[in-house]
Amino acid sequence: MVLRHRDFRLLWLGQLLSKTGSQFNYIALAWLVLQTTGSAMATGGVYLAQVLPAAVLGWVAGVPVDRADRRKLMFHCDWMRAVLVLVLPISFALHSLQEWLIYLVTFAISALSLLFYAAEKSVIPALVPAEELTEANAWAEMTEQFGALVGPVVAGILIAVLPSPVHILYLDAATFAVSAVTLVLLAWRDHPARAAGGAGQMLREAREGLACLLKDPLLRVVFFTAATVNFLVAPFTVVFPVLSDRVLHAGAAGFGWLMGAFGAGMLAGSLAAGRLSRALRPANLIYGGMALLGCALAAIAACNELWPAVALAALAATGIGPSNAVILTLVQKATPERLLGRVFASLSALVQVAVPLGVALVSPLLDLLGARSVLLGMGLGILLAAGLGRLWLGMVGEPRLEPSNPAECSGS
Numbered sequence: 001m002v003l004r005h006r007d008f009r010l011l012w013l014g015q016l017l018s019k020t021g022s023q024f025n026y027i028a029l030a031w032l033v034l035q036t037t038g039s040a041m042a043t044g045g046v047y048l049a050q051v052l053p054a055a056v057l058g059w060v061a062g063v064p065v066d067r068a069d070r071r072k073l074m075f076h077c078d079w080m081r082a083v084l085v086l087v088l089p090i091s092f093a094l095h096s097l098q099e100w101l102i103y104l105v106t107f108a109i110s111a112l113s114l115l116f117y118a119a120e121k122s123v124i125p126a127l128v129p130a131e132e133l134t135e136a137n138a139w140a141e142m143t144e145q146f147g148a149l150v151g152p153v154v155a156g157i158l159i160a161v162l163p164s165p166v167h168i169l170y171l172d173a174a175t176f177a178v179s180a181v182t183l184v185l186l187a188w189r190d191h192p193a194r195a196a197g198g199a200g201q202m203l204r205e206a207r208e209g210l211a212c213l214l215k216d217p218l219l220r221v222v223f224f225t226a227a228t229v230n231f232l233v234a235p236f237t238v239v240f241p242v243l244s245d246r247v248l249h250a251g252a253a254g255f256g257w258l259m260g261a262f263g264a265g266m267l268a269g270s271l272a273a274g275r276l277s278r279a280l281r282p283a284n285l286i287y288g289g290m291a292l293l294g295c296a297l298a299a300i301a302a303c304n305e306l307w308p309a310v311a312l313a314a315l316a317a318t319g320i321g322p323s324n325a326v327i328l329t330l331v332q333k334a335t336p337e338r339l340l341g342r343v344f345a346s347l348s349a350l351v352q353v354a355v356p357l358g359v360a361l362v363s364p365l366l367d368l369l370g371a372r373s374v375l376l377g378m379g380l381g382i383l384l385a386a387g388l389g390r391l392w393l394g395m396v397g398e399p400r401l402e403p404s405n406p407a408e409c410s411g412s
Contacts, residue, residue: 001135002128002135002136002274003139005127005128005132006187007127007186007187007188008124008127008128010183010186011120011123011140011182012143014078014178014179014180014181014182014183015120015140015143015179016143016147017179018078018176019146019147019151020146020151020154021147021151021171021172021173021174021175021176022147022151022175023147023150023151023152023155024151024158024171025085025106026046026047027151027155027159027168028155028159028165028166028172029088029102029106029165029166030046030047031159031165032102032164032165032166033046033099036099037099042099045099046106049102049104049107050106050107050110051352051355051356052107052110053107053110053113054110054114054349054352055356057111057114058114058345058346058348058349058350059210059345060203060345061114061115061118061341061345061349062118062209062339062341062342062343062344062345063205063206063209063341064115065115065118065119065340065342065345066122066209066338066339066340066341067192067205068119068192069190069192070122070190070192070341071123071183071190073115073119074116074120074123074183075180075183075184077112077113077116077119078116078177078179078180078183079176079177079180080112081109081173081176082173082174082176082177084105084108085109085169085172085173085176086169086170086173087101087105088101088102088166089166089167092164092166097166114345114348115345117344117345117348118340118341118342118345118348119341121140121328121331121340121344122337122340122344123188123190124136124332125332125337126190127188133329133332133333134273134277134326134329135273135274135277135325137273137326137329138270138273138274138277138321138322138324138325139270140328141321141324141325141328142271145263145267145270146267148263148266149260149264149267153260158171206346208342209341209343209345209346210342210346212335212342212343213343213346216334216335217396217397218330218334218396218397218399219331219334221389221392221393222327222331222347223350223351224385224389224392225287225327225385225389226327226347226351227350227351228354228382228385228389229290229293229320229323229382229385230352230354230358231355231357231358232378232381233293233320233358235361235362235378236297237259238359238363238366239375239378243258243300243309243371243372246370247303247370248303248305248306254306257306258310258313261310261311261313261317262313262317263317264314265313265315265316266320266321267321268321269289269317269318269319269320269321270321270322270324270325272321272322273321273322273325276322277325277326282329282330283393283398283399285322285323286323286326286327286389286393287389287390287393289318289319289322290319290382290385290386290389291383291387292315292316292318292319293316293317293382294378294379294380294381294383295379295383296312296313296315296379297312297379297382298375298378298380298383300313300316300379301371301372301373301379302372330399331343362378365377
């Protein structure tokens with residue numbers, strides 16, 4: 001098992017805690033804003049502040065990642081996020097907590113998380129043998145899925161018993177502090193490039209990472225796949241509550257079961273990713289997972305009862321974990337080490353732009369067409385994207401997961 005490698009195990013444990021804590025942050029702040037303002041639009045501002053940094057800053061965020069000592073950069077991101085989180089409960093205790101401060105702190109934490117994400121994905125190849133990289137990526141993705149599955153449930157319980165939702169943020173700050181400690185304990189040491197230069201040089205370096213992502217034939221297909229899946233799948237968080245309420249007549253409890261099943265399916269898929277990556281070709285694993293997702297979502301549209309829909313939600317998400325793990329591995333292997341931070345930051349920016357676009361498109365369609373039609377459209381769209389992506393990848397050439405260390409991006 002990949003967790004036998006000490007440094008990767010330390011990184012993984014730190015992220016398991018901090019990403020669960022990040023779910024505390026979003027749930028607590030969204031609930032606090034809703035309680036204090038009564039406005040759904042103001043509550044949506046918390047989500048907007050969370051997703052904007054990747055879209056706005058992702059183009060240049062990878063430059064400091066590739067210039068710096070990545071271990072130290074992640075450490076600084078952790079302690080700064082811990083301090084920023086503490087600003088909110090302290091301001092609340094001083095009766096000076098304002099909406100604008102919540103949005104500003106959320107934006108800043110999300111920007112630091114973007115730097116951390118790009119650095120983390122760049123560091124993982126150095127912590128495990130090349131033949132275990134896909135499994136390592138799957139376990140790293142599992143921290144996100146565990147946080148998304150467990151975090152909201154624990155946050156909901158704690159918010160119910162605490163005097164105010166803002167008090168849960170002390171626990172969130174503590175998880176970032178623990179993550180920072182695990183990074184200090186890593187034996188691995190980075191060799192930073194220490195490139196110098198002003199804003200012009202930074203923009204040139206940022207363009208280099210973006211050009212690598214868009215010019216390399218394999219990375220272009222990976223970007224198309226990731227962006228399309230995010231665009232078509234992200235709206236499930238909007239569709240599921242409507243489906244539960246208006247179609248399945250299962251209320252909030254049904255919504256919880258659907259979301260929990262989806263998270264459980266992603267977790268199960270990630271656990272199987274290492275074994276599947278050794279048995280199946282990367283292209284078949286990626287697009288087979290997409291096809292499974294599309295078929296299951298389309299099948300949910302035909303459900304009239306909650307429990308078949310719950311089972312299909314779990315099945316739908318099962319293919320996401322292995323697919324994500326293989327995509328991350330292919331990006332890591334197709335990208336020169338000196339460009340890893342910039343490529344991952346650019347990929348995150350491009351993919352994250354697709355998320356609010358998908359949600360914005362689906363929200364009015366739910367009232368116009370209904371949850372069944374929207375789910376069917378999502379499923380068929382994913383199936384079409386899977387077929388086109390598989391054909392495109394076949395024209396580019398079958399990707400391999402064998403060790404490689406490209407000197408430059410192909411086609412750049």
